[in-house]
Amino acid sequence: xxxxxxANQVRAxxxxxxxxxxxxxxxxxxxEGRVISNTTRDIAVSQLKALRxxxxxxxxxxxxxxxxxxxxxxAKRGGDLGPFGRGQMQKPFEDATYSLKVGxxxxxxxxxxGVHIIMRTG
Numbered sequence: 204x205x206x207x208x209x210a211n212q213v214r215a216x217x218x219x220x221x222x223x224x225x226x227x228x229x230x231x232x233x234x235e236g237r238v239i240s241n242t243t244r245d246i247a248v249s250q251l252k253a254l255r256x257x258x259x260x261x262x263x264x265x266x267x268x269x270x271x272x273x274x275x276x277x278a279k280r281g282g283d284l285g286p287f288g289r290g291q292m293q294k295p296f297e298d299a300t301y302s303l304k305v306g307x308x309x310x311x312x313x314x315x316x317g318v319h320i321i322m323r324t325g
Contacts, residue, residue, distance in 0.1 A: 211289065214325030215300045216282035218254060218268060219275040221317035222247040230274035239274070247318045248311055255320045258308065265308070265322050274317060286325065296321065 221230055221239045228236035254272060257263040266281025277284055289297060293314040303309055303323035312319045 212286040212325075213288075213300050213323060214286045215284050215303075215321050215323050216265060216269060216280075217275065217277065217284060217296075217319045217321045218251065218265075218273040218282055219317050219319050220247040220251050220272070221274040225317040226315045231276055231278065232274060244313075244318065251311055251318050251320055255308065255310075258320075282322075283324070 220242070221228065221233075222242045222244045223240060224244055225239060228239045230236075230239065233239050250272075254263070254268050258265050258268055266283075269282025270278050272278075273282055275282070284292075289301075291297070292300070293316065295312055295314050296319065299309045299312045299319075300321050300323055303321065305323050305325060307323055309319070309321040312321060
């Protein structure tokens with residue numbers, strides 16, 4: 204990888220909560236999609252806000268919450284997505300990640316996958 208490519212990359216971890224409007228209504232936690240199909244966006248957002256509050260207040264660690272609650276397969280890595288550049292993620296996710304400073308946690312971000320909170324790690 205050239206240094207210019209690496210310089211333009213970010214690294215992030217996230218927590219994804221899927222809902223009825225998600226493009227794929229199944230996850231490692233819910234392979235049949237039964238819970239996801241019954242979860243409205245509003246419910247997903249309120250769950251995610253509560254998790255974010257616990258992280259920001261210091262009651263919980265981001266990676267532990269991601270491992271337990273995220274619908275993304277990155278949960279097994281504490282939500283870590285590794286490094287990525289522009290054009291590799293859905294636009295709202297990418298824009299939110301690039302706007303964060305390292306260590307900052309986003310507000311709720313909507314994508315076709317569901318609702319996320321993102322922590323920029325690099």
